Amino acid sequence: MSHAPAHHGHPTEPQDDAGxxxxxxxxxxxxxxQILVVLDISVVNTALPRIGQSLHLAGGDLQWLVTAYLMMSGGGLLLGGRIxxxxxxxxxxxTGLGLxxxxxxxxxxxxxxxxxxxARAVQGLSAALLTPSALSLITTTYSGAQRRAALALWGAVGSLGVAAGVLVGGAITTWSSWQFIFWVNAPIGLVAFVVGRRVIAREHTTVPARSAFDVPGAMTVIAGLATLVYTLGETATYGWWSVRTIVGLGAxxxxxITFLKxxxxxxxxxxxPHVWKLRSLVSGTTVMLGVTGILVGTVFLASIFMQTVMGFSALTTGxxxxxxxxxxxxxxxVARHLLGHATPRAIAAAGLVxxxxxAVLLSTAPDGARYAADLLPGLVGLGLGVGMVFVPVSVTSMSGIPDSHAGVxxxxxxxxxEIGAALGVAVLSAVASSAGSLATHDGAVHGFSRGLLAAAVIAGVVAVFALVRMPATRGAAGAGMHMHH
Structure with missing residues (x-):
C-alpha cells in the first residue's frame, strides 16, 4: 500500500513489486x-487442572481463565483499531506490548x-491495543510483494499460534510450574519492546478531540461482545436452552443492535458504515471467524480426547x-504459492473442503483409538486445510484499505x-456434550465424534460462503479498491 495514494482513497498498486x-x-x-497474543488463547488449556488445584478453583470457574482473556480482547479490538x-x-x-x-x-x-x-482480562485489553496496531503497521509500512509476504506470515502466525500454544503449555506445565506459562512472555515482550522502539519510525500526529473516539459506540460494542463471549462460555455449564443462556444471548x-444504532x-x-461495503474485508472476516472456530474447537476437543480416552499426559498431548x-x-x-496461480476464493474453499x-475422518476415531492410525491422518489433513484458508483471508481482507482506516x-x-475462537469452543463443546459428559471416558468418545461432525458441517457451509463472497480475481491480493472518507 503506497502511502500517498492510500491517504486520498485511490487504488493501491497492482499486484507487482511496486513501492x-x-x-x-x-x-x-x-x-x-502477535505470537504472544495468539499463544495466550490456548496456552492455558493444558495447564487448567494444575492451576485449579493450586488456586483452589471450582471446575466451573476454570473456563474464566480463558473466557476473561477472549472477552476483553474480542470486545476491545474495534476500539483498539480506532485508537x-x-x-x-x-x-x-x-503501550499495548508493555501492558x-x-x-x-x-x-x-x-x-x-x-x-x-x-490479570487475564488486562492481558486481553492489551491484546486489543496490540493486535490492530501491529497489523496496521504492517499494512502501512510494506507494499507490493513485501506486503503480500508479510500478510501471509501474519495469517500463518494466527493459525500456528493456537496449535503451538497446546504444546508450549503442556511442556511448561510438565517441566516447571504453571506460573512460567505467563512468565515466559516477559523476556520475549521486553526484547520486542526494546527493538520496537528502535525500528518503528515515529509519526507526527495531532491529538484528536475526545469525540473522535466514539466512546458510546466503544462501550456498547465491548459490552455486547463481552456478554456474548461470557454467555457462550457458560453454555458448557448451564446448557444452550437455560434461562441464563437465553437472557445472556438476548442482552x-x-x-x-444498540451499537449499530x-x-x-x-x-x-x-x-x-462504509466499511461494510468493503466486500473483501467483510467476507474475509466471516471466513476468519468460521475457520478459527473450527481450529480452536477441534484443538479443545482433541486435547480432551487424548487425555481422557487415550490417557495422554499434558506433555504427550502437546x-x-x-x-x-x-x-x-x-x-x-502451499497457499502462498497458489496465490499467484489461483483466486483467493478458490484457495480458501479448497482448504475448507x-x-x-x-474432520469427518477424525470423527470416526473409535474407543480404543491409536494415535498414528486414528488421529494423525485427520489432524494432518485438518492442519493443511486450515493453513490454506488463513493466508488468502489475511492477504485479501486488508487489500485496498487506506492508511487512515488500517487500524479499524x-x-x-x-x-x-477472537470471537471465532470463543464461538468454536462453545459451539463444538456444546454439541459434544450432548452425547454425555466430556469428563467421562464414554462421553469423551461419543462427544468427540459428534463435535467433529459438527466441525465438518461448519467447514462445508463456510466453504460455500467463501466461494460466493470472497474476491474472484487473483489481483485482489495486491490491488486496491476505492474507499471514501
Whole structure:
C-alpha cells in the first residue's frame, strides 16, 4: 500500500513489486508480539487442572481463565483499531506490548483465582491495543510483494499460534510450574519492546478531540461482545436452552443492535458504515471467524480426547499436536504459492473442503483409538486445510484499505479471529456434550465424534460462503479498491 495514494482513497498498486523495499525488522517485532497474543488463547488449556488445584478453583470457574482473556480482547479490538488510527500507531503498539508484558508477570504472581482472572482480562485489553496496531503497521509500512509476504506470515502466525500454544503449555506445565506459562512472555515482550522502539519510525500526529473516539459506540460494542463471549462460555455449564443462556444471548443482541444504532448517529463513528461495503474485508472476516472456530474447537476437543480416552499426559498431548502445527505451516506455504496461480476464493474453499473431509475422518476415531492410525491422518489433513484458508483471508481482507482506516479494518478482521475462537469452543463443546459428559471416558468418545461432525458441517457451509463472497480475481491480493472518507 503506497502511502500517498492510500491517504486520498485511490487504488493501491497492482499486484507487482511496486513501492520501496523496507527492512523486515518491523515485521519481526510485530509478529513476535502477535505470537504472544495468539499463544495466550490456548496456552492455558493444558495447564487448567494444575492451576485449579493450586488456586483452589471450582471446575466451573476454570473456563474464566480463558473466557476473561477472549472477552476483553474480542470486545476491545474495534476500539483498539480506532485508537491506533487516531493516535501514533507506534505509541499504541508499544503501550499495548508493555501492558501485555506487565499483565503476564502479574498473572504468574497471582495468589487467588480472582487476581488471575483480572490479570487475564488486562492481558486481553492489551491484546486489543496490540493486535490492530501491529497489523496496521504492517499494512502501512510494506507494499507490493513485501506486503503480500508479510500478510501471509501474519495469517500463518494466527493459525500456528493456537496449535503451538497446546504444546508450549503442556511442556511448561510438565517441566516447571504453571506460573512460567505467563512468565515466559516477559523476556520475549521486553526484547520486542526494546527493538520496537528502535525500528518503528515515529509519526507526527495531532491529538484528536475526545469525540473522535466514539466512546458510546466503544462501550456498547465491548459490552455486547463481552456478554456474548461470557454467555457462550457458560453454555458448557448451564446448557444452550437455560434461562441464563437465553437472557445472556438476548442482552448481547440488544447491546450489539444498540451499537449499530449509535454508529448511525455518531459524527465520528467507531466503525464507519462504509466499511461494510468493503466486500473483501467483510467476507474475509466471516471466513476468519468460521475457520478459527473450527481450529480452536477441534484443538479443545482433541486435547480432551487424548487425555481422557487415550490417557495422554499434558506433555504427550502437546507433542501429539506437533504434526498438526507442521501441517498448518505446510498449508500456509502451499497457499502462498497458489496465490499467484489461483483466486483467493478458490484457495480458501479448497482448504475448507479439505478441513471438512479431515474432520469427518477424525470423527470416526473409535474407543480404543491409536494415535498414528486414528488421529494423525485427520489432524494432518485438518492442519493443511486450515493453513490454506488463513493466508488468502489475511492477504485479501486488508487489500485496498487506506492508511487512515488500517487500524479499524485490522480490528474488525481480528475481532473475527477472537470471537471465532470463543464461538468454536462453545459451539463444538456444546454439541459434544450432548452425547454425555466430556469428563467421562464414554462421553469423551461419543462427544468427540459428534463435535467433529459438527466441525465438518461448519467447514462445508463456510466453504460455500467463501466461494460466493470472497474476491474472484487473483489481483485482489495486491490491488486496491476505492474507499471514501
Amino acid at each position: 520501496p523495499r523496507r527492512s523486515w525488522a518491523l515485521l519481526g517485532v510485530t509478529l513476535a508480539a 491506533s488510527d487516531l493516535l501514533s500507531r507506534r505509541g499504541v503498539f508499544l 501485555f508484558t506487565v499483565a503476564s508477570l502479574v498473572s504468574g504472581f497471582s495468589e487467588t483465582g480472582t487476581q488471575l482472572v483480572v 448481547s443482541a440488544v447491546l450489539l 449509535v454508529e448511525q448517529r455518531a459524527a465520528r463513528p467507531l466503525f464507519p 507433542l501429539a499436536f506437533l504434526p498438526f502445527a507442521f501441517a498448518i505451516t505446510a498449508g500456509t506455504i 479439505l478441513t471438512a473431509g479431515a 479494518a485490522s480490528g474488525f478482521l481480528m475481532t473475527g479471529h
